[in-house]
Amino acid sequence: MVDYLVVGLGLAGTAFCETLRRNNKTFIVFNDQSQTSSRVAGGLYNPVILKRFTLSWRADEQVKIASDFYKNLEQFLNVQFYENQVVLRKFASIEEQNLWFEAADKEKLKPYLDTNLVKSYNKALNVPFGFGKVLGTGKLNTKILFNAYVKWLKQENILCQDTFDYNSLVIQPEYVEYKGLKAKNIVFADGFGLMKNPFFNYLPMQGSKGEYITIEAKDLKETNIIKSSVFLIPLGNDLYKVGATYNRGLIDNETTEDSKEELLKKLKSLLNCEYKVMGQEAGVRPTVKDRRPLVGKHPKHKNIWILNGFGSHGILIAPWASKALYEQIEHQRPLLVEMDIIRFSKN
Structure with missing residues (x-):
């Protein structure tokens, strides 16, 4: 049994996997590259909404975490993808x-x-x-980042590049099981693929x-x-x-x-x-009608989680939201109400 299964390897999935690695948690990632928004993005990190000169949502908190996160990730992967510009x-x-x-x-x-x-x-x-x-401000070369991270995952033999089959997920009270793999928790970071996710497709993602x-x-x-x-x-x-x-x-x-x-x-x-x-x-x-992330626990299953809905601010939000989700799962620290999916309670 591993600690986590992670579905999706865009900015959200990569940031969460890296948070797990740094906390010595075991995990396996599923990614079929069907979601491309993180890979084709401009790669900018910018705390200001330049159309109207306002600070983007909680950017002052996110900047502090993101800068150190990406610099440390560069050192770990031994590649350069992060540039102050x-x-x-x-x-x-x-x-x-x-x-x-x-x-x-x-x-x-x-x-x-x-x-x-x-x-x-x-x-x-x-x-x-x-x-x-x-x-x-500055930019990330997301292609270099993702290619290097995929290379490391393959070396560790913890990457499955098949399309995740939601129907094959078996939910038990204390763990989940997927095609012979058992994990204490599963985190869906599947971007706009959420629309096909039967556990979370009730959430109001617009795209x-x-x-x-x-x-x-x-x-x-x-x-x-x-x-x-x-x-x-x-x-x-x-x-x-x-x-x-x-x-x-x-x-x-x-x-x-x-x-x-x-x-x-x-x-x-x-x-x-x-x-x-x-x-x-x-x-x-993966945009949401209220322009806030989708983070939190499934309303019925305590070991199924979501990390999604970053829109066009994924580079800044991903490390910060990943840390918040990890602390919620492992230490029961409450999420911000603004991003907790409990705000869209399923009836």
Whole structure:
């Protein structure tokens, strides 16, 4: 018998597995790569909602945990995927500059909004009103992270790459059993796959399809992450990721011409240089109607748990929520009511 079965290996599943490893718990992971949102994401960690200059939900708590978590994970895996990188928010007007200063004066936002505005410095960017600099930001190369973690799981022989068969899960009072494997607990971190999960599909997940394009712009020579109506994320070698779209209710991973055109239209207002599209990706974010995570215990089974619903803030939320769930399971520490699935009690 192992301590845990974990279903799903996006940001939520990886963060929870790593929390288990650091606490010397035994586990086996199931992942069929059917959910792609974590892999195709832009990889940004940013505590500020830049559309309206507000702090994202409990970001001040999450930043402290996430930074150490990813640095330690880099050391363990002996790969580099975590990078502190400046985000510059393009101002559309003088009025937006004034709103920036008003926000920067608020106590919780002071650590993240630099009051020294950045003048336009790159002729390839159309930025007549300059930028605001966001602090405490950066990016993860999620593909490097996931590939390295999968490699380690395979070495330990604790990864099953088959699709999880919910009908084969046998629930006993003190453990669960799945095709001959026994575990004290099972945690579902299956992203938008929750919609097919009979234990938790009563929860109000909506899903939001996001698409990115990758461009090559040899004259751009930009090293900062730029936020205008889209994010422009440097990848190196004159390549940049541009995104993302938000299409609620669309639940497939197929790229579309409409989303590509939407991104190109927004990009046109930012760039003054030539570029060409090199690729396009899509994934469905696990979003919830109240924009809060889905964490907690099944209403009837004490050994079945969920870790899900991070939306577009998974990089910051995942280590923090994983820690909270682990402490709930192992030490009975109560979850925040805001993210506990008890708020959606099943009748």
